Amino acid sequence: MARIDIQHPHSKTPAQARKAIESVAKKLSERFDMDYGWDGDTLNFSRSGVEGKIALLANNLQVTATLGFLLSAMKGPIEAEIRRVLSEKFD
Template identity: 35%
Template sequence: MTQISVERKHSLGREAARQKAEVLVDELAREYDLQARWDGDTVEVKRSGASGTIRIDDDTIRVDLKLGMMLSIMGSSIKGEIEKALDKALVA
């Protein structure tokens, strides 16, 4: 199993960051067939072979994802895509 952790700082404030995260999570859910469940400022995401959380704080967004064996071989490219998506989404 592969663990991916990505954290990005932002200066948007918690509410604006959450709004951007909601849009990003909706896009990812459609594109990658993810199930997403919000609990406060944390969203749990799941799909076959992967599960994790996205946590929104006042000045950071953190993604923690566990990949099963089949997706582990694509771990570095998945991490790169997460980093790119966060960088794009967090532009003020």
């Protein structure tokens, strides 16, 4: 199993950051049949082969995910796509 751990700075208000994270989660849910839900300021997500969370901190987002055996081989492209989306939504 592979693990992804990304910290990404942001300058959005908590409400703006939460809205952007929610937007990304909805798209992922529709595209990949992913379940997600908020627990305070942390969005937890999961689907077969992936489990993770996005923690909304004051000036930073922390994305962590554990990839199952089959998706572990695609860790590089998955991590690159997460970084691309974070840059698009939070830079």
